[in-house]
Amino acid sequence: xxxxxxxxxxxxxxxxxxxxxxxxxxxxxxxxxxxxxxxxxxxxxxxxxxxxxxxxxxxxxxxxxxxxxxxxxxxxxxxxxxxxxxxxxxxxxxxxxxxxxxxxxxxxxxxxxxxxxxxxxxxxxxxxxxxxxxxxxxxxxxxxxxxxxxxxxxxxxxxxxxxxxxxxxxxxxxxxxxxxxxxxxxxxxxxxxxxxxxxxxxxxxxxxxxxxxxxxxxxxxxxxxxxxxxxxxxxxxxxxxxxxxxxxxxxxxxxxxxxxxxxxxxxxxxxxxxxxxxxxxxxxxxxxxxxxxxxxxxxxxxxxxxxxxxxxxxxxxxxxxxxxxxxxxxxxxxxxxxxxxxxxxxxxxxxxxxxxxxxxxxxxxxxxxxxxxxxxxxxxxxxxxxxxxxxxxxxxxxxxxxxxxxxxxxxxxxxxxxxxxxxxxxxxxxxxxxxxxxxxxxxxxxxxxxxxxxxxxxxxxxxxxxxxxxxxxxxxxxxxxxx
Numbered sequence: 001x002x003x004x005x006x007x008x009x010x011x012x013x014x015x016x017x018x019x020x021x022x023x024x025x026x027x028x029x030x031x032x033x034x035x036x037x038x039x040x041x042x043x044x045x046x047x048x049x050x051x052x053x054x055x056x057x058x059x060x061x062x063x064x065x066x067x068x069x070x071x072x073x074x075x076x077x078x079x080x081x082x083x084x085x086x087x088x089x090x091x092x093x094x095x096x097x098x099x100x101x102x103x104x105x106x107x108x109x110x111x112x113x114x115x116x117x118x119x120x121x122x123x124x125x126x127x128x129x130x131x132x133x134x135x136x137x138x139x140x141x142x143x144x145x146x147x148x149x150x151x152x153x154x155x156x157x158x159x160x161x162x163x164x165x166x167x168x169x170x171x172x173x174x175x176x177x178x179x180x181x182x183x184x185x186x187x188x189x190x191x192x193x194x195x196x197x198x199x200x201x202x203x204x205x206x207x208x209x210x211x212x213x214x215x216x217x218x219x220x221x222x223x224x225x226x227x228x229x230x231x232x233x234x235x236x237x238x239x240x241x242x243x244x245x246x247x248x249x250x251x252x253x254x255x256x257x258x259x260x261x262x263x264x265x266x267x268x269x270x271x272x273x274x275x276x277x278x279x280x281x282x283x284x285x286x287x288x289x290x291x292x293x294x295x296x297x298x299x300x301x302x303x304x305x306x307x308x309x310x311x312x313x314x315x316x317x318x319x320x321x322x323x324x325x326x327x328x329x330x331x332x333x334x335x336x337x338x339x340x341x342x343x344x345x346x347x348x349x350x351x352x353x354x355x356x357x358x359x360x361x362x363x364x365x366x367x368x369x370x371x372x373x374x375x376x377x378x379x380x381x382x383x384x385x386x387x388x389x390x391x392x393x394x395x396x397x398x399x400x401x402x403x404x405x406x407x408x409x410x411x412x413x414x415x416x417x418x419x420x421x422x423x424x425x426x427x428x429x430x431x432x433x434x435x436x437x438x439x440x441x442x443x444x445x446x447x448x449x450x451x452x453x454x455x456x457x458x459x460x461x462x463x464x465x466x467x468x469x470x471x472x473x474x475x476x477x478x479x480x481x482x483x
Contacts, residue, residue, distance in 0.1 A: 001128060007181030008123045012116040013136055014174040015079050017143035018167055019109040022086075023051060023400075025147035026102075027282040028297050029160040036160065037095040040419050045212045045408050048279060049401055050099045053208055054106035055113070056397030057201035060249040061193060063114035063390020068192065071115045071122065076178050078111025083171030089164040114390035119182060121377060121389075133377065134315025137370040138307055145303040145362075148282055152297020193249035196242055200250075203234030204398060211405035215412040254388060260379035262451040263327070263372055266444040267392055268399045270331055270368070273440030275400025276407050276433055277338060284430045287420035289348040299354055303362040307369075315370030322454025323371040328445045330367030335442030337361025341434045346422050368444075378455065403440070407433050 001009075030044045037043070066074040085105040092098035117136060124132045154162045210227035217224045242248040255261040285296040318326045337360030343353040373392065380388035412418055414429035 001124075001132075004181055004183070005123055005128075005132075007177055008119060008183070009132055009135060011174055011177035011182055012075075012119050013139045014170060014177065015075060015112045016116040016136065016140050018079070018082060018170050018174070019055070019113050020140050020143040021147040021150070022105065022109070022164075022167065023055075023147070024144050024278055025151040025163050026051070027278055028148040028151040028286075028293050029155050029163050030283060031286045032155045032160040032293060033095070033098070037092075037098065039095045041408065041412055041415070042212055042216065042418075043095045043099075044283070045404065046099045047095065047102060049208055049212065049405060050102040051106040051109070052275075052397050052401040052404075053204055054103045054201070055109045056106075056394055056401050057204045058107050058110035058197060059114055059394040059397060060200070060390045061197040062110035062112075063118070063388075063393075064192060064247075064249045065111065066115040066118055066390075070184060071118045072178065072182050072184055074111050075115035075119060075182070076175060078108050078113075078115065079171055079174050079178070081108035082112060083168050086164045086167035086171070090161045113393050117373075117377075117389040117393075123183070131312065131316055131319075133374050134312040134370040137315065137373045138311030140369075142304050142307050142311075144278075145300045145307060148278070149297040149300045149304070152292070152294040155293035157294075191247035193242075193245060193247055196238060196245060196249045199234050199238035199241060203231045203238060204401065206231030206234060208401060208405045211402075211409045214409045215418060250391065251388075254380060254391065257379040259323075259375050259452055259455070260388070262447060263375040263379075264392055264395050266327060266331070266447045266452075267372060267376070267395050269440050269447060270334075270372075270399075270444035271396040272399040272403030273335075273338070273437040273444075274365075276403045276437040276440070277341075279404045280407075280411065280430055280433045281341070283420055284344070284426070285348070288346060288422050288426045288430065289344065290346075290422065291348075295350075299350065299358065302355065302358045303365070306359070306362040307366050310363075310366045311370050314367055315374060318371035318374060323375045324448060324452045324454050326367045326371040327375065327448035327452050330364045330371075331441050331443075331445030331448070332364070333367065334361050334364025335438045335445070337364055338434060338438040338441060342431055344430070345427050346424075375452065407436055410436075 026048055030047065033047060034040070034044055039046075062074070062078070082105060085101060085108055088101040089098060089105060092101050117133070120132050120136055121129060150166075151160075151163050154160070154166065206227045208231075210224045210231065213227075214221075214224050219225075238250075239252075242250040242252055255264070281299075282296050285291040285299065286293060291299075314326060337357050340357035340360060341354075343357070345353075348354065376392045377388055411429045411433050414425060414432065416423060416425045420426045420430075
C-alpha cells in the first residue's frame with residue numbers, strides 16, 4: 001500500500017465513520033433530549049429516523065452524483081455540508097427544529113457515504129481491495145458501535161448538544177486529507193434521476209409517518225391508512241419508473257447478478273434487526289434498567305474490541321475461502337447472541353446479563369460485515385462501484401428506518417403511558433423487540449445458506465502446483481491433478 005493509498009483509505013474511513021457515528025450516537029442521547037425538549041417515544045423515533053429517512057432515500061442519488069460529477073468532489077461537498085448541519089443540530093431550540101436539522105444532515109450523509117467506498121474501490125487494485133474494504137468496514141462497524149460510548153461520555157459530562165458539535169474537528173481533518181491525498185477519479189456520463197429520488201423519498205416518508213404516528217391516530221384512521229397505502233403506491237411507482245428510466249438511480253439490472261441480489265436481501269433482513277436492537281437497547285438500559293448514559297454507552301466496549309481485532313481478518317479469510325460460510329454462520333451466531341438479551345429486566349447485571357450477549361452477538365456480526373460488503377461489490381464493475389455501494393447503503397438504511405418504525409408501533413402499544421419506565425410492561429415490550437430482532441438477523445444467515453455462491457478463486461503463483469499457470473481458478477487446478 002502506497003502512502004497516497006493509505007491517506008485515501010484514512011480519509012474514506014473518517015468520512016464514512018462520521019456519518020455512521022451520527023446514526024447511532026443519537027440513541028444513547030435520546031432520553032436526555034426528551035428530558036430537555038420533550039415529545040415522548042414518537043419524538044425520539046422522529047429524531048432518530050429523520051436522519052435515516054433522508055440518508056436512505058437519497059443515498060442512491062448520492063452514489064450517482066459521485067459517478068457523474070466526481071467521487072472526490074461529491075465526497076468533499078458531503079463532508080463540508082455535514083459539518084455545517086451538525087452545528088445546526090447542536091443549537092436546535094426545539095424537537096421540531098432538531099428533527100428538521102437531522103433530516104438535512106442525513107441528506108449530506110447521502111453524498112459522502114457511497115463516495116467513500118467508491119474512492120477505495122477505485123484507488124486499490126483487485127489484490128488489495130478486499131483488505132482495504134475490510135479495514136473500511138471494520139472501522140465503520142466500530143464507529144456504529146462506539147457511537148453510544150462516546151455519546152454516553154458526552155451526555156453525562158456535558159450536554160447532548162456536544163454529540164453534534166464534536167463532528168466539526170473531524171470534518172476539518174477529513175477535508176484536509178481529501179485535499180492532500182485523494183486523487184481525482186474518472187466520471188461517467190449519466191443524468192441525475194431527480195424524479196426517482198422524489199418518488200422513493202416521499203414513499204418512505206409516508207410509510208414512516210404512518211408507522212410512527214399510528215399510536216396517536218389508530219390503525220383505522222384515514223390519515224394512517226392513507227399514509228401507508230400512499231407510501232406503498234409511491235414506492236411501486238418508483239420501481240416501475242426505474243425499470244424504464246434512461247438514467248436510473250437504482251440500477252435494477254445489477255440485481256440480475258445472483259450474489260449481488262442475495263447479499264442485498266441479506267443486508268435488508270440483518271440491518272433491520274440491528275437497527276431495532278441498537279435503538280431500543282439504549283433506551284431500555286437508561287429508562288428501565290436505570291443506567292446512566294455513560295454506563296449504557298460503555299456496554300459497547302466488547303463489541304468495539306472484537307470488531308477492531310477481527311474484522312479485517314474476517315475479510316481476508318472470506319477472500320480466501322469464499323463468503324458463504326461467513327454470511328451463513330455470522331448472522332446465526334449474532335441472532336443467538338441477541339436472544340441472550342432476553343435475560344435483561346428491571347435489575348440488569350452487566351456481567352451476568354449483558355456481557356455474554358454482547359460477546360456472542362459481536363463475534364457473529366464481525367464474521368458478517370466485511371464479507372457482506374465485499375460480496376456486494378464483487379458483482380459490480382469498478383465504473384459502477386458508486387451506485388453499487390449506494391444501493392447497499394440505501395437498503396441498509398431503509399431496512400433500519402422501516403424496522404425501527406414498524407417495531408416502534410408494536411412496542412408503543414405495549415408501553416404504559418407510551419414511554420419506557422421501570423415496570424414489567426416495559427420489560428415485556430423490550431423483549432418483544434428483541435425476539436423480532438433475532439429472527440430478522442438469523443434470517444440473513446438462512447438467505448446466505450440457501451443462495452450465496454462462493455466465486456471461483458484465482459490461484460496465486462506461489463500456490464500453483466507443478467508449474468500450473470497462475471490465474472487459473474482453484475477448481476480447475478484441482479481437476480487437473482491426478483486422483
